[in-house]
Amino acid sequence: MSKHRLFIFILLFGIASVVGVVVLVGMRFYVQNACPYEELRLCRFERLLKNEKFEKVSGIYINKTNGKDVTTDFNFHGKNQEIYLRKDAKEILHMIESGEYIYLSSPNDLKWRRQRVSIAESYEYLQPSGVHGFLVLLKKWFLETEMTATFIEKTLCEGKTCYRYELKVVDLPVVSSIYLTEKNTLAKIIIEDERGTQEIIFTDKNKEILLPESFEVAGNENIFLQITSKEEEKSVDYQYVEQFEKERKQAE
Numbered sequence: 001m002s003k004h005r006l007f008i009f010i011l012l013f014g015i016a017s018v019v020g021v022v023v024l025v026g027m028r029f030y031v032q033n034a035c036p037y038e039e040l041r042l043c044r045f046e047r048l049l050k051n052e053k054f055e056k057v058s059g060i061y062i063n064k065t066n067g068k069d070v071t072t073d074f075n076f077h078g079k080n081q082e083i084y085l086r087k088d089a090k091e092i093l094h095m096i097e098s099g100e101y102i103y104l105s106s107p108n109d110l111k112w113r114r115q116r117v118s119i120a121e122s123y124e125y126l127q128p129s130g131v132h133g134f135l136v137l138l139k140k141w142f143l144e145t146e147m148t149a150t151f152i153e154k155t156l157c158e159g160k161t162c163y164r165y166e167l168k169v170v171d172l173p174v175v176s177s178i179y180l181t182e183k184n185t186l187a188k189i190i191i192e193d194e195r196g197t198q199e200i201i202f203t204d205k206n207k208e209i210l211l212p213e214s215f216e217v218a219g220n221e222n223i224f225l226q227i228t229s230k231e232e233e234k235s236v237d238y239q240y241v242e243q244f245e246k247e248r249k250q251a252e
Helices: 003-033 040-050 117-123 128-144 223-228 232-251
Strands: 056-065 070-077 080-087 090-098 101-105 113-116 148-157 160-168 175-181 186-193 196-203
Touching: 040 128, 040 175, 056 128, 070 128, 080 128, 090 128, 090 223, 101 117, 101 223, 113 117, 113 223, 117 223, 148 175, 160 186
Parallel strands: none
Antiparallel strands: 056 070, 056 196, 070 080, 080 090, 090 101, 101 113, 148 160, 160 175, 175 186, 186 196
16 A cells, blocks of 8 residues: 555544544433423423522422421522421511521511521421422422423413423323423422422522521520420421421432
């Protein structure tokens, strides 16, 4: 073989190798990023959801399961997370979590108590990080579960246009709906099963969370139970949020 032919052979082999690598990388990228849905809006939502960390979101979580009807307003802003626990439109508890501390207060108490998160976690009551963890679990469920999505209607969410899709998982008695905004982000989630209904409504009320300047330092006691068990009705709510946190941790 002449040097000229050898050069051409080596050149063509090199080009073929590069093309092959590009094709393989392209195929791998396509497989990893391929959207399982035909709806372009759902595909755009899925891409955005993969990068969503729920670091600056606010909304309302309504839980009507197992005979309970409890509403939790949540606001996450960076490392600070905040929730208001309500029952029958009445505020029961206000909670702020930041780094290693958690702060609790109630309308009847009119004072803040601060406790280390490491101590509070041992009592397994619902904390701001628990609501945040629930959103992360829903994200994981949507991205990793094989399901069908059907467009149902164009409607309004918090006064703005949104699009409702019904999600179904084979052999599971769960009917879920997601409502997407014009920007392909979450406006609302509804989950229905034999226990009842859970609904999450995302709002535009995200704001900076200011930590209490005046508070009582708590030790190893269950300050959540101290506040909520002052009335019999509130002790029932305590049992609900404790069960919610246990179920969330088991699902992780």
